[in-house]
Each structure stands twice: as structure tokens, then as C-alpha cells.
Amino acid sequence: MSNIKLVTAREYLTRVKKKSFILMTLLTPLLIAGFYGVIIWVSIGQSSSTEQMNIIVVDPTGIFADKLENPDNTTYLYTNHYTKDDLLASDSIDALITIPSDFSLENKLEITYESISTLSASNNGKIESSFHKAMQQQRLVKIGLEQSDIDRLKTKVYINQYKVDKDGSTTSSNLGVNSALGVAMSFIIYMFIFLYGVQVMKGVIEEKTNRIVELIVSTVKPFELMVGKVLGIALVGLTQLTIWVLLSSILMGVIGLIIGLNISDLQHLQNLEGNTALAKIDVTQLQFFSDFLALPLGKIFGVFVFYFLGGYLFYGALFAAIGSAVDSETDTQQFMFPVSIPLVFAIAVSFSTVVGDPNGTLATWLSMIPLTSPISMMVRLPFLTPAENWQLILSMLILLVSILGAIWFAGKIYRTGILMYGKKVSYKELGKWLFYKN
Amino acid sequence: MSIIQIQGVSKHYANHTALSKVTFDVPKGKIFGLLGPNGAGKTSLIRIINQITAPDEGTIFFDNEELNKTHISRIGYLPEERGLYKKMTVYDQLLYFARLRGMTTSAAKKTIGFWLEKFEATTWSKKKIEELSKGMQQKIQFIVTVMHQPDFIILDEPFTGFDPKNTQLIKDEIQELKRNGSSIMLSTHRMENVEAICDDVVLLNKAQVVTSGSVMDVRKSLKDDTYTISYTGDMKPENIAGINLKKIEENDGFTTLLFNYKNKPDIQLFNVSELHITEYREVLPSMQEVFLTLTDTNS
Numbered sequence: 001m002s003n004i005k006l007v008t009a010r011e012y013l014t015r016v017k018k019k020s021f022i023l024m025t026l027l028t029p030l031l032i033a034g035f036y037g038v039i040i041w042v043s044i045g046q047s048s049s050t051e052q053m054n055i056i057v058v059d060p061t062g063i064f065a066d067k068l069e070n071p072d073n074t075t076y077l078y079t080n081h082y083t084k085d086d087l088l089a090s091d092s093i094d095a096l097i098t099i100p101s102d103f104s105l106e107n108k109l110e111i112t113y114e115s116i117s118t119l120s121a122s123n124n125g126k127i128e129s130s131f132h133k134a135m136q137q138q139r140l141v142k143i144g145l146e147q148s149d150i151d152r153l154k155t156k157v158y159i160n161q162y163k164v165d166k167d168g169s170t171t172s173s174n175l176g177v178n179s180a181l182g183v184a185m186s187f188i189i190y191m192f193i194f195l196y197g198v199q200v201m202k203g204v205i206e207e208k209t210n211r212i213v214e215l216i217v218s219t220v221k222p223f224e225l226m227v228g229k230v231l232g233i234a235l236v237g238l239t240q241l242t243i244w245v246l247l248s249s250i251l252m253g254v255i256g257l258i259i260g261l262n263i264s265d266l267q268h269l270q271n272l273e274g275n276t277a278l279a280k281i282d283v284t285q286l287q288f289f290s291d292f293l294a295l296p297l298g299k300i301f302g303v304f305v306f307y308f309l310g311g312y313l314f315y316g317a318l319f320a321a322i323g324s325a326v327d328s329e330t331d332t333q334q335f336m337f338p339v340s341i342p343l344v345f346a347i348a349v350s351f352s353t354v355v356g357d358p359n360g361t362l363a364t365w366l367s368m369i370p371l372t373s374p375i376s377m378m379v380r381l382p383f384l385t386p387a388e389n390w391q392l393i394l395s396m397l398i399l400l401v402s403i404l405g406a407i408w409f410a411g412k413i414y415r416t417g418i419l420m421y422g423k424k425v426s427y428k429e430l431g432k433w434l435f436y437k438n
Numbered sequence: 439m440s441i442i443q444i445q446g447v448s449k450h451y452a453n454h455t456a457l458s459k460v461t462f463d464v465p466k467g468k469i470f471g472l473l474g475p476n477g478a479g480k481t482s483l484i485r486i487i488n489q490i491t492a493p494d495e496g497t498i499f500f501d502n503e504e505l506n507k508t509h510i511s512r513i514g515y516l517p518e519e520r521g522l523y524k525k526m527t528v529y530d531q532l533l534y535f536a537r538l539r540g541m542t543t544s545a546a547k548k549t550i551g552f553w554l555e556k557f558e559a560t561t562w563s564k565k566k567i568e569e570l571s572k573g574m575q576q577k578i579q580f581i582v583t584v585m586h587q588p589d590f591i592i593l594d595e596p597f598t599g600f601d602p603k604n605t606q607l608i609k610d611e612i613q614e615l616k617r618n619g620s621s622i623m624l625s626t627h628r629m630e631n632v633e634a635i636c637d638d639v640v641l642l643n644k645a646q647v648v649t650s651g652s653v654m655d656v657r658k659s660l661k662d663d664t665y666t667i668s669y670t671g672d673m674k675p676e677n678i679a680g681i682n683l684k685k686i687e688e689n690d691g692f693t694t695l696l697f698n699y700k701n702k703p704d705i706q707l708f709n710v711s712e713l714h715i716t717e718y719r720e721v722l723p724s725m726q727e728v729f730l731t732l733t734d735t736n737s
Contacts, residue, residue, distance in 0.1 A: 003538070010534050014526055212521035215582070218488035219510050219538045419490065432452065 003220045004228045011203065011232025016239060025240050026247070033251035053094045053123070056082045060101040067134040071126040084114060095119075097127070105138055177291045178382035179355045185304050186378035188241075190347045193311050193374070194340075196237045197319040201332065203229055204323030204418070213418045222415040226324075227407065230316040234309060241308070300381055303392065310399045311374025314406050315339065321410035324417030325425045346372035350379040358383040368395050370402035409434070439466040440499075441590050441621040442487065447496030449482050456482035458645040459496070464590075464623055464638075466501075469616055471632045471653070472625040473725075474642035475733050480625050481518075483642070484592055487623075488515055501589065511540035514588035518595045518625075520579045524568040528559070528578055531567065532585065539586040546585075553581040572599050580608065584615060591615060594625045609635060629725040639725075643733045657722040660731060664721040668694045671713035692716065 015021055053074045058081065059065055065078045077093075087096045095115035103109060109131060113119055119127075140150050204226075207213045216225055322335040346366060354363040358380045366376035373395050384392060416433040417425070442464035449457040457479045464470045474480050485491045487498065489510060498505040500512070523531055529550065536546035554560045557577045567575055576599050584591060593612070597605050612622060612635060624636060632639060633653060640650040649656055664684070670691050675683055685696040694717075723731070 006534070006537055010526075010530075014523070014530070018525070206523070207521075210521040210524075211517045211519035212523065214485075214488070214490065214517040214519075215515060215521050215535065216538065217490050218513070218515060219540075419485070 004224045004231070007216075007220060007225055007228025008232040008235070011229050012235045012239075015199075015233065015236045021236070021240070025243050029244050029247035029251055032248055036252060054092055055095045055097055055127075056087070056093050057097045057099070058082050059099040061099055061103050063103065063105060063138065064099060064131070064134055067138065068130045069133060071130060074123070074126060076130070087114060087116070105135065105142065109135060177295070178358075179379075181292070181295070181300070181382045182358075182379035183351055183355060185300075185381070186347065186350055186375040189304075189308050189311050189374050189378060190343060192237055192241075192308060193315045193343060196233050196312055197315045199233050199236075200230055200316045201319040201323035202329065203233070204320050204414070205326065205329055205332075208324060208418050208421075209328065217418065222418060223411045226317070226320050226411060226414045230313060230320060230407075233316065234312055237312065238309070295382055303381055303396075304378065306396060307374040307378055307399070310396070310403060313403045314370055314374070314399065315343070317403070317406040317410035321413040321417070324414040325420075325430060326417075327421060327423075331424070342369075342371035343375070346375040350376050354379045359388070364391065367391070368398055370399045373399055412436075440464060441466045441501055442623070443499040443502075444483070445497045445499070447483070447486065447493045447498060449479075449486065449491070449493050455645045457486075457493070460642070460645070460647055461496075462640045462647055462650045464621060466621050467616065467619055468637040469612065469622045469624060469635050471636035471639035472623055472642070473627075473629075473632065473639055473729060474648075478642040478733075479645045480642060481594075484515070484594060484625065487592065488513065511586060512589045514583040514586065514591040516579060516583040516591075516593045516596055518598075520575060520599075522567045522575060522579060522582070525566055527564055527566055528554075528570070529563040531578070532581060535582045536585055539588075541586050549585045549587075550581075553585055557581065573601060573604050576600055576604070576608075580611070584611075584620075587620075589620060591620055591622045592625070593622060595627070596624065597626070597628060597631060629729055632725045641729065641732055648732045649728075653725065654722075656728055657725065660723045660728050661720065662723075663698050663700060664696065665699060666694060666696050666717065666719060666721050667715060668692055668717040669713055669715045673713050696721065 055074060055076050057064060057068065057076050057078050059078060060080060068076045070076060076097075082096055084096070087093055094117070095113060098112045098114075100110065111131065113127070137150060140153075141147075207216070207225075213222075213225070220228075318339050322332055322339065325335060326332050349362065349366060349372075353360070354366065354376055357363060363376060363380055366372045367380050368391075377392065377395050381392070412434045413430055416436050423429075440463040444463070445461050447457055447460045448455070460479070460483065472480055472483070482491070486493050487505070489505065489507065500506075500509040503509070526534070532550045532553075533543070533546055536549065537543065541549070550563075551560075554563055557580075559574070559577060559581075562570060562574065562578075567578065570578070580596070583593070596608055596612070600608060609631075612624075616622060624632070626632060636653055638650070638652050639656055641648045641656070649659065651659070670693070673693075675681070675686065675695055675697070680699060682698040683695065684698065685694075687694040
């Protein structure tokens, strides 16, 4: 046991002390937070600091006069005559829109837009929508509808989802939140398995090609060396994840405070009926946050850590076996392929089929098979109702047993492989190693 | 007194036999040469003594006890391919291996300081292995092998990669380890080193012991009644009855003969007036010749 501890400590400390590790660990959350901050800053900056636009509408037909709704930061001014030269001479007018004189409501509308600066995509949309609404409204009036009838035609649909359990309790559920969370978590696990699994493999190859194993396995059992290495690297990953989570939350919190966007504020706002501020905030955005907070986050985090470690341990053992069976990294290809395929398959299917139908047959099976469960179960997790917890527990048990199996299997290969040099190993050969005695 | 007794040890792999009923003793407090061509079974034997693998049959005794895990900390091993972690500092590396060999941290730190000073390597202690020259890395590897003061030290090709100065340094260290009571097993292909420092040897070929004993005895066992004589003066060797001349060399007025004679020829044989003999001795085969002869005839 003390040997495993020594090996684990070495694997952990040498990696954590590396400059590249420290840089990656500290910079990634800064980058994420910076990215997040820039997006928010840009979107807020756009709505509050966009300059007021004054657009002249030359409408010889008179159809649109005073009928256009002014979008945010834009004012339409109506006149019968305005030229390009007037536009160039004016400081206060930004653009000129001309309606063809032969336009009538039954036809398609083609307008010309002239301005000194280029038309932005968002302004293009705003202008189109203003004209579209005005035309629609006037056509409806022409049909003979009253303004009050037209107002009644305006609809808005929002689906409030609730999951109903057999015991009658209901929990709110949001497809978008659930999918985003599931996909994000499974992607982190996928990345972690690959990044750190390959580190295990490289570490084994280093020890083998340097013949360090010859020195070590005389004091440490090959099995202990392998387990120590896999555990040490797992701890490196956990350290990195913990620092990322802590730093990101702190940074996001700080950014949130700076821009005044606070999740609890949103919740508070939502609870105030008839709050005028509520009208300004997009209801779906508000719902997103509250639905996120309504999820059983403690349970999700716990399960995430389980699959995060479990998936890594399962694959880490296999990667260790691969490393022991080859003489150099270039020889790893033939064995890497079958190990990577289930992972890549899991992530591809999870992002499409499993998200689309989290309780379907394929999703259920994938979340049970240990090769894919760390990824597929994470996608399903936010959708799972308490009644389906047995599936979660079963999947976790299968993974646990499989980890033990994988470590046993890898240990057998590793034990023989690390002392075998200059031999191209085939699958048949690997099979024999399983039954070698010391 | 033996530090290691190997009794009827065999080891088979799927399609070849690495060791077949190998038996020999490694005497205590001496430098013992483990010789043999590539593939003779030396590495397999070293792995078995290091308890990396177990023999299929046979027994090994370490200091009169059957070999077991408690002996690991009493064995030092320098592998042929130098194994060190390239990205780890010299100090961390030495500490790690010392701890693996069962030393306490404080004892390890003391020893590391002693050895780094001895090899004038104190300034490297914070450097990574990959920043060191090959010779420096070899020295660190040597420290790893001996720092836990093992009773029995296995050195697999310890001189490769060293310049003549460092080779001498390592030779001196090996002699000092011997004086301090350690027993040393040296595996090498450099026969001049064997003659220079080994007391006893065993020669393996094709998984079996071909010969063993003291260096002198092994060389004597292959002697073929070859003698050499150097002299000044006038003598016609062709006139001496019974000798089978192999070589005549003339240099600065000296004549050197190399010849076979079925028994040790009496000095009277050369009792010629005016003949001045400067050297007359029996020629024993060198270890190089012993090695080539024994590994060749058996093939």
C-alpha cells in the first residue's frame, strides 16, 4: 500500500509542478470567463450604447406614413421629398428609405436604403420587420378587421414543462437547460478520458523505454505501479477540475457583479408579479436560470464526479495496458483504435440521439454499457426522474464492476508487457499474456 | 561464504528456454563477473534475482535465506539501459528511488547529500535529468544503485557511455564498495574489464553454465601449453626438438618466441651459451579468448 502511495505521489507531484499544467489550469478559467465577459459586454454595450438612428422615409404612396413602429434606437421621419444630397449635407439623418411610387399593398415591397455607413444585420432585420408589420396590419384592415381584432390575433406561446412522478409530485423541466447541461458534462468527461488516458499511456511507455520499470518493479509490484500511476494522474485531473470550477465560479461571480446580472436577482424579479422590470427581461432567459436552479444540482454534481473518475479509471487502465504492450508511441495506433471507437461513438450518438430521446432504447442501453455509460449517462442525467434512479444505480454498479475487471485485465497485460522488448505484439499474443504466470 | 546461491534454476518462455538448470554461487565480498553472449540468459537471471520474475524451477538463496521480498532493500541494481525520469529533478529522483528501496526520508536526504558531494554533483540537484550530459546521468544512475547501501550490487554494463576518466572513477567506486564489504555482480561484454576487476566469473551460453570459478582458474582451464620466451643472443629455434613454433618476433635485438610444448619445457632446453633470457612464461588465454572459445565450441 505504501508503495502505491509513493508512486501516486510521484505521478501527481511531477505533473502538478509542471509549468504547462500550472498555465493550463490557471489560464483556462480566465479564458472562459473572459470569453463570457466579452459576450455579455458586447451584447449589453450594443443595446445601451448604440447610437440613435434617424431614418427618412420618402413615401409617395402615403401607405406607410406614421404607420411604421419605431424599433429601439430608431426613429422614422416621413417626407415626400428627400435626396441623396440632402442626406450628405445633413448631420442628424443617418439613412434614406425610398418607397417606389407605384407600390400598392397587394404587391411585393422593394425599398431602397441609402446611407453613408453600411446597414448592419440587426438594423436590416428591424427595418424589414417594421415594414412587414405595417403591411400586414393594413392588409388586415383592408379585409375588414377592427384594430381590436388584430390585437387579439397576436399570440405568444411558451411551454412550461413539468415532470410528473407516480407519487404525484411534479418538477419543472426545461429541455434546453437539460440538454445543455448533459452535453457539457459528457463532453468534459470525454475530454478528460482522452487527455489523461493518453498521459497514462505515455507515462507507461516512458518507463518502459527507459527501463525504469526494471528498477521499480523489483520493489513495487507491476500492479501497484500501474494502479499508482492511474490514481496519481486521476488526482491531477481532479485538481485541475476543482481549480477550474472554483476559479470559474469566482470569476463569473465577479463579472456578474460588475455587469449587475445576478441569477438570484432574476429569481427575485420573477417572483414579483407585475414588476415593470420583468417586461424588459426575456422570459425564456429568466426561465432558463430558474429551471437550471430547480434541477437537483447536488445529485448531478455527485454523479458527474463519479462518472468523471469512473470513466477515466476504466479507460485509464486500458490505456496503461496499451502503453505496456508497445515499444514506442508510434506503435500505439493499432490498439488505440478499438479503445477510442466506443468513446467517439458515445459522444457522437449522445449529442444527437440521446439528447433527442433521452429515455429511448438506444440511450438506455448506451448508458448501461461501461464503454459508453460515462458519456451517455451524463447526457441522460438531467432528464432522469427519481423513478428512474434504479437505472442510474444499475449503470454505476456495472461501471464499478467493469473498472475492477479492466484493472485486472490491464494488470495482466501490463505485468508481461513492461518487460517485453523489441516485439511487435498481436492481439493473439495479448490474449496469451492474460494467462501467463509470473 | 556466498551472498547468492543459485541452485538448478530454470526459466522457460513460450517458445524458448532462457535458463536451464543453472547452478552457481556468488561469493561474498568479491567482484563477480556474469558473462555470456547476447541471449545467453543473463537478463533473465538478473530479473529473477531482482524478483521481477520468478523461476519455473530451482531455488535461490540470499545470504543463506531463501530469496524473498525482504531482500529487495539489500540489493542494488544498475540496469543496462539507463532508467531515469527525464522530467524529474536529480534530487526528487534520488529521493523517490531511495524511498522505494525502503529508506526513510531523513536517511535518504542525508545519503543523497553525501553522494552528490562525492561525485561533485551538488550543483545539479535541482536540474532535470534531461538537462544533464550522458555521463552525468550515468553518475546519477550509479548513485541510485548504491545509495541505500545494499549488500549485493548488480551492475549491468556499468561502463558504457563513460569517458576514460569516468570509467576509472566508477572502477574505483566499485573497488571501494568491495572494500566496504559489498558483494558485486558485474555483467559486461568488455573482457579487459573482467580481467582487471573481477575475482570470480560464471560464463553462460544458451541458457546453461559453461564454466565458473576464479578468473585465473577459468583461464587456466583453457590453457593449451603455450609458452613465450624473449631473449637476446644467437639461437636457432628450429633446432630445438619438440617445440611447435607459433610465432617469431624480432624487435630491437630481442627475439620473442611463442610456441607449444606438450609439457612445461625445462629451462635447460634453452641452455645455449651467450643467450640472455629476459622473459620466459606460460601464456594463459585472455578472458576474451576464453569467452570466444567457449561460446563458439558450444554453438
